[in-house]
Amino acid sequence: MKPYYITTAIDYTNGAPHIGHAYEKVLADVMARFQRLQGREVFFLTGVDQYGQKVQKSAEAAGVTPTAFVEATTVKFLALWEKLGIKYDGWAATTDEKHRRVVQAILQKLHDNGQLYKKSYQGFYSERQEQFLTDKERDAEGNFGPEWGTVVELHEENWFFKLSDHVDWLREFIKSHPDFIFPAFRANDVLNALENTVGQDLSISRPKERLTWGIPLPFDDRYVTYVWFDALTNYISFAGYLADEVGNPGLPDFSKLWPCEAHVIGKDILVPAHAIYWPIMLHALGFPDEHIPQLIVHGWWNVKGQKMSKSLGNVIDPNQVSDLVTADGLRYYLMRDIATGYDADSNTERLHMAYSKELAGGLGNLLNRTINMAQKYRSGILTPGSYDDEINVALRQTVASAPIAYASKMNAWAIHDGIAEAWKIIDHANKFVDTTLPFKLAKDPEQAARLDSVLYHLAESLAHISILLDPIIPTATRKLREQLNWIPAEKFTLSDLHWGLLPTGHQLGTPTPLFPQLILLAE
């Protein structure tokens, strides 16, 4: 089977990362880890979008060169991904020479195939979205709304890509490929936007008088490449596309990696970039329909119902949240409090509740009491023995059925539901302690065999949980297994789960709190 290839949007390096960036990277990281857990080889690509007017302006404002500016901001993204355990296989930084070579080779091909032409343009331009605006973008009052940021009037000559040649193909492609966009309800927005594109071509250049911070056009050195054209190409350039032709060593074998299974992106960059420009670029380069990747479109994290923005001063810093609730606490919250594809509100009370009640109170407490009791009553040694009863059977059934339900939700990108399936084991096991009352059993010598079975059931349930939650909270599950003193075989997969992971006579480790108590500072 080919490797599972997953990408994220590459983040603009004109500012520090915020919670929305963190959410997207955690989402993709969770899916990458989950696919590995299913036994799939994975290539996970993420990175930074370093060119463009926004960056050039931010650098000017900061009084530094664009290179120095992007280096400084890129470091912040890299440090955050390290902190949050984002385990990527490829890093797409668009100022990388390897990327430039592929962008230029593609532009040259499109140029040679008659897909590019030069024409004069007069009209309005949004600096924030780096996009030319037409009357269709005007609101009811005839103005360009605040979402476009500063809008300037331009009169310039540019190179255009013949998008309009491919609109009919794309319309048919979208209609005949219901899986192209997840969630499916967003396909309608795309079809509507596509009708607005009819007859319009895409300007893929910016004159150097206006913008120098970009990849020069290979056939006209008075221009640099439009940042979206350059940025979208990252999905193939860092996957080894044209690697031999342009001399890019050390990249994956493109023929084995492509097509990409999932481009994970936010809803704001679906139209026109990912659902119109990108498939048309691939189609124009000769990619067959079955090699057009699926778009996984996630919603937005808002704050008290409002969009996060620097001007509102409500931008959430993932570093701060992670310092408070640990990286796993943040990962868990970001995955359990949103349904993939929909928006959610970032809420401090819910974050604290998720950490204190669910992670510390539910999972941490289960582990802590299990290891403590096993140490106290049996010196940490597990002996499943032959005792059995209905209560044990019921817990074993929950443990046996959870992985299948969990995997089906995870495969459908319903991560929050996948977590809920895994959590059924935790809830059941905690109730199991309350029903079986091991501390009472420990006082009665006649109940010794039952106590052995109870302790074994708890530890074994925890071993299963540690596997299911691995993609979501990888640091905590590793620590959990350290306390269980259990190291699964390398490349352990979901299908290796069975009752009896911990052998008879297994020695458990020592207990330490998995999720330390929150120290809340007054807000």
Ligand code: ME8
């Ligand atoms: O758009 N909640 O970069 P970007 C959830 N460079 N996701 C959010 C969010 C929020 N509040 N705010 C932003 C770009 N995002 C381009 C992408 S890809 C070839 C080029 C998401 O830094 C956003 O939807 O503005 C996007 O997917 C990602 O963060 C990067 O946004």
